[in-house]
Amino acid sequence: MSRRLIAGGAVLALVAVAALVWWLRQPEPLPEFEGSRAYALVEAQTDFGPRIPGTPAHDSTRAWLVERLQVHADQVVEQRLRIPDPRDTTRAFEGANIIASWQPDLRRRILLAAPWDTRAVADNDPDPAKRLRPVLGANDGGSGVAVLLEIARLLDLHPLTRGVGVDIVLFDLEDAGTTDPAVADSLRIPFAMGSEMFVLHNPTYRPQWGILLDMVGDTSLRIPKEGYSVRYAPELVDRVWAAARRVEATAFVDEEGAAVQDDHVPFLRNGIPVIDLIQTPFPDTWHTTEDTPARVSPESLEQVGRVVVAMVWGPEADGPP
Numbered sequence: 001m002s003r004r005l006i007a008g009g010a011v012l013a014l015v016a017v018a019a020l021v022w023w024l025r026q027p028e029p030l031p032e033f034e035g036s037r038a039y040a041l042v043e044a045q046t047d048f049g050p051r052i053p054g055t056p057a058h059d060s061t062r063a064w065l066v067e068r069l070q071v072h073a074d075q076v077v078e079q080r081l082r083i084p085d086p087r088d089t090t091r092a093f094e095g096a097n098i099i100a101s102w103q104p105d106l107r108r109r110i111l112l113a114a115p116w117d118t119r120a121v122a123d124n125d126p127d128p129a130k131r132l133r134p135v136l137g138a139n140d141g142g143s144g145v146a147v148l149l150e151i152a153r154l155l156d157l158h159p160l161t162r163g164v165g166v167d168i169v170l171f172d173l174e175d176a177g178t179t180d181p182a183v184a185d186s187l188r189i190p191f192a193m194g195s196e197m198f199v200l201h202n203p204t205y206r207p208q209w210g211i212l213l214d215m216v217g218d219t220s221l222r223i224p225k226e227g228y229s230v231r232y233a234p235e236l237v238d239r240v241w242a243a244a245r246r247v248e249a250t251a252f253v254d255e256e257g258a259a260v261q262d263d264h265v266p267f268l269r270n271g272i273p274v275i276d277l278i279q280t281p282f283p284d285t286w287h288t289t290e291d292t293p294a295r296v297s298p299e300s301l302e303q304v305g306r307v308v309v310a311m312v313w314g315p316e317a318d319g320p321p
């Protein structure tokens with residue numbers, strides 16, 4: 001063999017090794033979040049009808065959510081809820097928080113959450129004749145759950161390998177709250193009853209950080225930085241908006257929005273950084289009979305899903321210890 005041939009072979013081998021090293025050092029591509037899949041999961045929920053606590057549709061939805069999560073998670077548990085109705089204490093709101101966990105034995109954890117129940121009355125409907133009808137809750141209830149069910153599937157396909165466990169928690173009894181300012185304090189029903197009970201009964205649960213998704217599917221999605229999140233978990237807000245910029249989720253706008261009494265507040269009150277991704281001002285379908293799948297878009301769900309993927313699998317995942 002000629003000396004020139006040997007030299008050529010050596011160069012080729014070096015190039016091959018260099019290419020292999022480069023390839024091995026590339027970050028793994030992020031799992032792909034498909035908005036159309038999430039949209040189908042919004043429709044699957046609205047097919048049950050309104051998911052009002054105490055109704056058969058609410059109970060079949062609960063069973064369906066548990067079943068779906070069991071397919072993908074390492075463990076699914078339910079926290080049954082029974083909260084006396086302040087208007088009539090012989091009655092109670094009954095429901096269940098649903099908790100799906102991946103690698104439940106790990107101490108370091110991430111929380112992804114969404115409310116799953118829907119409001120009994122469309123008391124914000126522009127037509128007074130419709131204000132006693134129920135809300136279908138495609139966006140308010142359906143959208144956050146749909147994104148997280150799709151994230152559950154991705155967690156199954158792309159398990160995390162950096163020693164952090166994930167909990168997807170679907171909160172019940174979020175949306176029965178009193179909005180009428182004329183109602184006396186002692187008769188008011190609070191919002192976010194399910195997360196309040198979750199925090200109360202899990203005092204040692206301290207995830208590193210958490211994200212709550214609520215009303216993230218409107219066709220004209222616009223998510224400013226929610227007020228309580230900015231005040232009590234500013235570092236996490238910055239990290240999520242950095243992820244949004246990187247994945248070009250343009251619905252995430254760099255301005256402060258309203259402060260919303262939502263499922264993240266009981267966590268913030270206990271010093272746990274959980275932020276709320278929510279459209280404010282609320283979309284005009286909010287608490288109306290127009291909150292239907294027609295007013296939710298796969299593109300909006302996809303933007304939010306891509307941001308969650310970046311936070312769970314991407315370089316933004318690990319903030320300061």
Ligand SMILES: [Zn+2]
Pocket residue numbers: 119140175287
């Ligand atoms: Zn609501």
